[in-house]
């Protein structure tokens with residue numbers, strides 16, 4: 001396997017609005033991030049991806065960019081950003097920005113100019129179409145409702161524009177070479193500023209099915225998910241190859257695509273030796289529990305299904321492994337069976353995240369075991385997607401209580417509550433009023449308390465990351481093969497990792513019941529989440545959620 005510099009690293013996602021406030025306005029900011037760099041360094045983090053901080057009206061929390069070359073004042077200034085890049089470099093850390101170029105904000109000057117002159121230069125930056133037999137078609141946007149809205153000021157002319165996400169996020173027309181040039185300039189401008197690369201938002205959506213054909217309705221609203229077209233649309237590779245050659249390759253940028261590819265058919269094309277990106281997120285293990293119909297969502301988490309999904313695709317590529325992010329509920333709340341949250345289950349989940357093959361990403365707060373929050377009413381949700389999730393549930397015939405319970409469990413706001421730094425007011429996140437409610441469990445779950453306790457989740461993560469990157473095993477975890485083991489045992493999550501003449505066996509009993517397992521091979525214990533490991537002859541007696549890594553003889 002190619003030994004790229006980033007393959008031995010550990011990455012961390014910051015959702016800036018909720019990370020650390022420095023000026024008491026209740027919103028996390030860049031000086032706040034700078035003040036926590038030493039903390040992240042101490043945790044063992046090398047690469048930091050920060051969700052969008054560009055100028056934005058924040059309809060979708062920064063994923064609606066109104067100026068790609070400006071920092072939104074709520075996060076600070078461009079000087080702060082330059083200082084952040086420099087401070088990270090000093091610590092041998094790398095900053096990744098979020099590249100949001102499937103769409104921009106309706107407040108971006110391109111869209112404003114398109115409104116002024118829909119058939120002029122900037123009108124061609126978007127998908128603006130006159131009403132016809134085909135337009136508006138029946139595609140549903142990701143946040144509910146049609147992907148088509150009337151162009152403001154042009155209602156009488158029946159002019160529509162396309163938006164895959166919220167109506168305030170018009171899609172950019174990648175078919176137009178002028179749009180692509182604008183994007184390449186922006187990307188190169190940021191890379192020249194010294195960032196290491198990008199996480200690339202919604203990139204799979206940039207190629208549209210221009211036949212605008214309708215699809216069979218998939219919900220009672222009569223619409224069909226716009227993502228349906230992705231299965232049929234071809235030609236995205238030309239855009240992505242050009243983006244790579246014009247921007248990423250010359251800068252040797254690290255790029256992580258937000259690409260959904262459940263079948264794995266496109267892994268090689270996207271992230272193989274000559275792929276468009278360095279790697280892409282490995283969402284497969286979390287999505288099946290979240291994105292299916294409401295019935296499936298309410299289904300209880302099944303560790304065996306989850307494990308098998310992970311194993312099916314691990315072999316296919318070197319993915320960016322996640323257990324949660326700003327779009328998903330907390331891993332500790334949905335990937336651990338209800339009632340099983342404990343030091344052991346959380347550290348078992350973390351160990352899987354870190355020791356699988358791939359580039360591990362932690363999401364802020366994961367390292368202390370932050371959990372979902374409970375909101376009492378829909379008014380408490382901030383996220384625009386939550387409102388659609390609620391509506392979907394109600395449309396499907398669920399009661400208000402059931403719909404609310406579903407959004408509470410799976411909504412994106414769960415991961416967007418402020419990071420719990422201490423047990424002081426507002427969890428030490430802000431001296432003001434936080435933009436989003438602090439999870440009331442901050443008095444028990446917070447960084448400051450866990451710093452003081454050797455046996456805390458935080459200190460476990462420190463040991464785990466150090467183990468993953470260690471002199472002795474760093475190459476093995478970065479470049480080693482992965483072979484699933486003991487797959488017939490439903491609750492055992494086990495695999496070997498091997499590299500050159502080294503081989504380790506990762507064993508985890510992902511269950512609240514103890515499990516005795518006859519081992520095929522023996523070895524020395526090199527990593528654990530319990531103080532003691534019990535063997536009985538050739539068997540190992542695994543306690544609930546016990547993790548044991550053996551170096552095989």
Ligand code: NOJ
Nearest residue numbers: 060063100165201202327
């Ligand atoms: C994916 C991002 O992660 C999500 O937060 C956002 O709403 C959509 N893309 C649209 O940009």
